[in-house]
Amino acid sequence: MMGNEKVAHPEYPMQIRDILSFSLHAATANRGRTLLMLLAMAIAVSSVVVLISLGDSARHYVIDQFATLGTNLLIVLPGRSETTGGPPPLLGETPRDLTLDDAMALTRIRTVRRVSSIIAGSALVSVGHLERELLVLGSTSELYEIRHLALNQGSFLPQGEPTRAEAVCVIGQKGKKELFGNEPAIGQWLRIGDRRFRVIGVLSPGVSLGEDLGEVVIIPVAAAQALFNRSSLFRVLVESTNSERMEQTRQAILDTIRVRHEGEDDITVITQDAVLTTFDRIFKALTLSVAGIAAISLVVAGIMIMNVMLVAVSNRRAEIGLLKALGASRTQILGLFLTESTILSSIGAGIGLILALLGMRLAAFLFPEFPLHLAPWSSTIALGVALITGIIFGVLPARRAADLEPAFALARR
Amino acid sequence: MINLQHIERVFQVGDEEVHALRDVSMTATGGEYIAIMGPSGSGKSSLLNILGLLDRPDSGSYELDGTRVSELDEKEQARIRRHKIGFVFQFFHLVPRLTAFVNIALPLMLSGMKQAERQERVTTALAAFGLANRAQHRPDQLSGGQRQRVAIARATIMQPTVILADEPTGNLDRNAGIEVVEILEELNRQEITLIIVTHDPELGKRARRQILMVDGRIEDDR
Numbered sequence: 096m097m098g099n100e101k102v103a104h105p106e107y108p109m110q111i112r113d114i115l116s117f118s119l120h121a122a123t124a125n126r127g128r129t130l131l132m133l134l135a136m137a138i139a140v141s142s143v144v145v146l147i148s149l150g151d152s153a154r155h156y157v158i159d160q161f162a163t164l165g166t167n168l169l170i171v172l173p174g175r176s177e178t179t180g181g182p183p184p185l186l187g188e189t190p191r192d193l194t195l196d197d198a199m200a201l202t203r204i205r206t207v208r209r210v211s212s213i214i215a216g217s218a219l220v221s222v223g224h225l226e227r228e229l230l231v232l233g234s235t236s237e238l239y240e241i242r243h244l245a246l247n248q249g250s251f252l253p254q255g256e257p258t259r260a261e262a263v264c265v266i267g268q269k270g271k272k273e274l275f276g277n278e279p280a281i282g283q284w285l286r287i288g289d290r291r292f293r294v295i296g297v298l299s300p301g302v303s304l305g306e307d308l309g310e311v312v313i314i315p316v317a318a319a320q321a322l323f324n325r326s327s328l329f330r331v332l333v334e335s336t337n338s339e340r341m342e343q344t345r346q347a348i349l350d351t352i353r354v355r356h357e358g359e360d361d362i363t364v365i366t367q368d369a370v371l372t373t374f375d376r377i378f379k380a381l382t383l384s385v386a387g388i389a390a391i392s393l394v395v396a397g398i399m400i401m402n403v404m405l406v407a408v409s410n411r412r413a414e415i416g417l418l419k420a421l422g423a424s425r426t427q428i429l430g431l432f433l434t435e436s437t438i439l440s441s442i443g444a445g446i447g448l449i450l451a452l453l454g455m456r457l458a459a460f461l462f463p464e465f466p467l468h469l470a471p472w473s474s475t476i477a478l479g480v481a482l483i484t485g486i487i488f489g490v491l492p493a494r495r496a497a498d499l500e501p502a503f504a505l506a507r508r
Numbered sequence: 509m510i511n512l513q514h515i516e517r518v519f520q521v522g523d524e525e526v527h528a529l530r531d532v533s534m535t536a537t538g539g540e541y542i543a544i545m546g547p548s549g550s551g552k553s554s555l556l557n558i559l560g561l562l563d564r565p566d567s568g569s570y571e572l573d574g575t576r577v578s579e580l581d582e583k584e585q586a587r588i589r590r591h592k593i594g595f596v597f598q599f600f601h602l603v604p605r606l607t608a609f610v611n612i613a614l615p616l617m618l619s620g621m622k623q624a625e626r627q628e629r630v631t632t633a634l635a636a637f638g639l640a641n642r643a644q645h646r647p648d649q650l651s652g653g654q655r656q657r658v659a660i661a662r663a664t665i666m667q668p669t670v671i672l673a674d675e676p677t678g679n680l681d682r683n684a685g686i687e688v689v690e691i692l693e694e695l696n697r698q699e700i701t702l703i704i705v706t707h708d709p710e711l712g713k714r715a716r717r718q719i720l721m722v723d724g725r726i727e728d729d730r
Contacts, residue, residue: 107619107621109620110621110623112623113617120605120606121605124605414601416562416601417603418614419562419586420562420589420601421589421595421618421662422586422587422589422590422591422618422666423586423590423618424586424587425582425583425586426583427586427618500562502557502563505562505601
């Protein structure tokens with residue numbers, strides 16, 4: 096007879112459309128609690144999306160900055176890098192200085208187009224009784240091309256032997272304003288430490304290699320050696336003739352210096368690719384950790400969903416009892432309530448996405464100098480996480496609903 | 509078609525055990541009209557819950573249409589409720605946010621019936637119960653009598669073999685109450701077994717068979 100039952104009443108699962116419309120109706124029936132919950136979910140999702148997007152925008156911003164250097168730049172630093180294995184020699188073995196002669200030797204490599212040495216340090220720069228602490232870069236005329244600098248007025252450091260310590264300087268826009276005001280600076284003299292330099296150029300404002308060009312003073316590298324009483328170079332920038340020949344150039348630089356340094360590999364050569372990869376990694380890690388913090392708000396929103404759904408289950412006990420009396424199985428009740436919490440969290444996530452989009456638009460409007468954009472995967476991630484949150488935090492209330500005893504649930508109030 | 513044997517049901521209330529049903533045995537054949545009567549707390553609602561598979565007995569067996577339903581699992585019992593049993597409650601138990609139409613369609617929806625087929629069945633039912641112009645009204649826009657008619661339409665939409673009515677007129681005025689009882693009796697004439705729980709003797713007298721319950725036992729059955 097039991098077998099016959101199944102033939103007499105073939106079983107179908109509920110139609111998806113019915114599940115959705117029933118749950119949507121139920122989810123939106125109690126406006127007050129639903130709105131509060133949607134707000135929590137919307138804030139959570141939008142903060143995740145916005146923070147991911149800000150992190151991603153910052154990453155792009157920095158990488159774009161470095162990318163303007165050109166793909167054929169190599170940076171030579173004194174000291175061996177850790178990439179060859181083992182810790183860098185901090186004590187005991189002091190790396191040999193990187194000297195101006197080393198830099199000049201590099202110009203003889205066939206695949207090298209330009210070389211520029213850099214010594215950096217900060218020093219007091221003064222005009223009359225006005226005094227500012229600025230970043231002083233000792234360099235050569237090649238820096239102009241290698242770092243794609245631009246001048247507002249005047250000219251850059253003169254070409255010629257880098258060993259010549261001419262007393263001229265190129266000053267950043269901000270430093271010029273602070274020291275000379277609106278007076279013309281070209282041809283004027285300023286004092287760096289105990290030496291006098293004639294201003295021959297003013298840089299256009301901008302940022303290069305992470306330095307604000309407004310606050311630098313560029314002087315000939317030999318003058319900087321004398322000023323800081325130091326012969327070792329801070330960096331040597333090398334531009335290769337061909338971005339395809341980077342590895343070959345790198346090897347040639349290492350070989351040249353090794354010969355000059357009595358067989359010791361005591362320099363590090365990094366390429367833009369390496370720098371970019373590092374920054375990329377750093378920013379991705381930063382973005383992820385910030386997004387992780389924002390995800391805590393998703394958990395809070397999830398707990399709100401759970402709370403709202405638990406209240407709904409106890410408010411709708413009679414309805415659940417009725418559905419059971421009408422033949423709804425435990426599984427069906429579970430499905431209906433899970434659908435309801437998922438619908439709630441999806442609507443919340445949708446609103447959150449719109450909020451995030453508006454937020455990013457507003458930020459882009461307020462800070463037009465930063466290229467802000469919505470990170471491509473952030474919306475997918477946020478929606479996915481919201482759905483998962485809705486389901487996970489919906490399970491407990493849905494189970495409570497499904498486990499209600501129908502006789503008890505229908506009992507007279 | 510209904511065969512209850514030695515049904516026991518005990519509830520724990522605080523640290524006291526309440527015997528809601530004590531050794532209840534009864535049988536009913538198809539198309540019967542039975543009133544279960546008795547004072548409140550006599551176990552008549554507990555008996556109805558057992559008959560409607562809304563509650564499980566602690567011991568005893570229940571056979572419905574030749575199936576030992578007391579031994580089925582939760583899912584199978586839900587199936588039996590859906591296809592064989594229609595419920596009518598004192599407080600109607602309509603879903604307040606849904607229209608009369610959707611409330612009547614609920615059992616069909618739970619059974620996965622397609623929209624078009626459902627439309628037809630519900631429209632026919634609405635007309636049969638005089639609710640054709642009330643299809644899009646929500647329960648709070650209906651009178652008590654209309655609400656109970658929606659509930660009866662919902663209880664019969666799956667063409668059950670038995671209708672269990674718990675104080676179906678308890679929340680209605682006299683005229684609406686008589687109207688509802690006449691509808692239920694008309695269904696009984698169409699061979700549906702009708703079991704009504706009531707403490708109203710006037711309503712009880714209309715049934716062809718009365719079962720009197722006292723203190724969880726069947727005291728009288730005639």
